[in-house]
Amino acid sequence: METLERIIAxxxxxxxxxxxxxxxxxxCASNVRFDAGTYIFKEGEEANEFxxxxxxxxxxxxxxxxxxxxxxxTVGEGEILxxxxxxxxxxxxxxGHAVVPVRAIALDGKCLRTKCEQNHDLGYEMxxxxxxxxxxxxEATLFQLLDVYAVGR
Amino acid sequence: MTMxxxxxxxxMLPQPYSVQQVLKETADTFTLTLRPSNGxxxxxxxxxxxxxxxxxxxxxxxxxxxxxxxQHHQLVYTVRSVGEATQMxxxxxxxxxxxxxxxxxxxxxxxxxxxxxVLIIAGGIGLAPLRPVIYEVLHNREKYGRLVVLYGTRSxxxxxxxxELAAWVxxxxxxxxxxxxxxxxxxxxxxxxxxxxxxxxRLQPARSVAFTCGPExxxxxxxxxxxxxxxxxENIYLSMERNMKCAVGFCGHCQYGPHFVxxxxxxxxxxxxRPLLGKYEL
Numbered sequence: 001m002e003t004l005e006r007i008i009a010x011x012x013x014x015x016x017x018x019x020x021x022x023x024x025x026x027x028c029a030s031n032v033r034f035d036a037g038t039y040i041f042k043e044g045e046e047a048n049e050f051x052x053x054x055x056x057x058x059x060x061x062x063x064x065x066x067x068x069x070x071x072x073x074t075v076g077e078g079e080i081l082x083x084x085x086x087x088x089x090x091x092x093x094x095x096g097h098a099v100v101p102v103r104a105i106a107l108d109g110k111c112l113r114t115k116c117e118q119n120h121d122l123g124y125e126m127x128x129x130x131x132x133x134x135x136x137x138x139e140a141t142l143f144q145l146l147d148v149y150a151v152g153r
Numbered sequence: 154m155t156m157x158x159x160x161x162x163x164x165m166l167p168q169p170y171s172v173q174q175v176l177k178e179t180a181d182t183f184t185l186t187l188r189p190s191n192g193x194x195x196x197x198x199x200x201x202x203x204x205x206x207x208x209x210x211x212x213x214x215x216x217x218x219x220x221x222x223x224q225h226h227q228l229v230y231t232v233r234s235v236g237e238a239t240q241m242x243x244x245x246x247x248x249x250x251x252x253x254x255x256x257x258x259x260x261x262x263x264x265x266x267x268x269x270x271v272l273i274i275a276g277g278i279g280l281a282p283l284r285p286v287i288y289e290v291l292h293n294r295e296k297y298g299r300l301v302v303l304y305g306t307r308s309x310x311x312x313x314x315x316x317e318l319a320a321w322v323x324x325x326x327x328x329x330x331x332x333x334x335x336x337x338x339x340x341x342x343x344x345x346x347x348x349x350x351x352x353x354x355r356l357q358p359a360r361s362v363a364f365t366c367g368p369e370x371x372x373x374x375x376x377x378x379x380x381x382x383x384x385x386x387e388n389i390y391l392s393m394e395r396n397m398k399c400a401v402g403f404c405g406h407c408q409y410g411p412h413f414v415x416x417x418x419x420x421x422x423x424x425x426x427r428p429l430l431g432k433y434e435l
Contacts (some may be wrong), residue, residue: 032422143371143374149368
């Protein structure tokens with residue numbers, strides 16, 4: 001049987017993390033599922049969780065008045081959804097919309113923040129890993145803004 | 154001084170072909186099938202080579218061959234209508250004439266990829282010069298390892314070869330992933346830069362050779378990320394594009410540092426062009 005500790009340890013985001021830390025993380029974790037079409041979170045909501053996506057796909061969308069939501073990126077298997085739990089004011093920046101059925105591990109951000117405050121080694125590990133994700137997403141967004149496939153580019 | 158030979162004179166002479174089919178791929182991109190007007194076989198080509206296509210009375214443009222190298226009776230080109238000559242080209246009616254010079258240049262090193270996993274990373278119309286590689290691998294499936302096709306484009310409606318993309322997914326040992334920069338709400342695929350697909354691709358960098366074609370800035374990011382993933386620079390190939398005119402290295406219009414893209418390329422190993430990719434003036 002797959003334990004939460006094992007699922008967390010095998011997720012690419014936590015590759016190489018010491019078992020002591022995966023055990024700590026498992027104390028804040030739970031299995032979740034979302035049907036296609038569900039909004040996992042919405043912009044402005046309190047950010048109390050992040051998710052390790054195990055299967056499926058989540059669209060990050062931004063709301064624009066009098067327009068349909070704009071899809072900025074998708075997050076899929078092996079990726080992380082949500083980092084707003086880590087930094088004040090702990091509010092969602094985007095909508096997270098399951099475009100197909102999603103299986104994930106939800107990690108309780110409040111629980112994790114407390115553990116990170118108590119154990120700065122864990123906190124530093126989390127910050128390093130999330131900073132890497134932020135850098136990748138920032139670069140991917142810049143790439144999209146360049147609109148490189150447009151005529152004359 | 155360059156010697157003008159009979160062979161080079163012949164290379165400057167367009168051969169008459171006639172249009173067999175014009176297929177609309179997207180709002181501004183069309184695939185043309187041409188056959189020799191004299192009924193003979195078409196020129197043989199290597200995947201990645203290009204031709205100079207003449208619209209008589211209008212002009213000549215370099216276009217990569219996007220068809221199947223095993224089909225010797227025709228040449229296929231995918232053309233984006235961006236200027237007068239390309240617009241006239243895609244507006245050709247069936248049986249109308251087009252002049253063809255070539256094929257020219259060094260193609261993708263498909264023979265060096267034998268026995269290895271082949272990773273294709275294409276952006277926008279950059280899928281066109283890579284399609285012959287995909288045909289080559291699929292025709293000789295047992296001679297290659299896995300085929301991974303990563304394709305990025307602007308929006309779902311800008312995807313080229315949609316039916317073929319769907320068909321390639323069903324081929325054995327083949328993974329095809331498509332991402333778009335702007336997905337509509339009905340799009341269920343990936344959204345994001347083509348480089349974001351690497352984490353979803355089943356790659357074995359040590360046994361892979363990568364071929365990439367797309368906007369130069371995209372290829373720069375792709376090559377950098379492939380290197381980070383563990384591919385050796387000499388196993389990463391890029392298709393460069395410059396202003397090609399004569400196509401045989403006489404005129405110098407397509408000079409790229411010490412290279413002429415028309416005859417030394419358009420396909421280059423990353424280790425050969427890496428120092429040039431960051432030079433603004435080139």
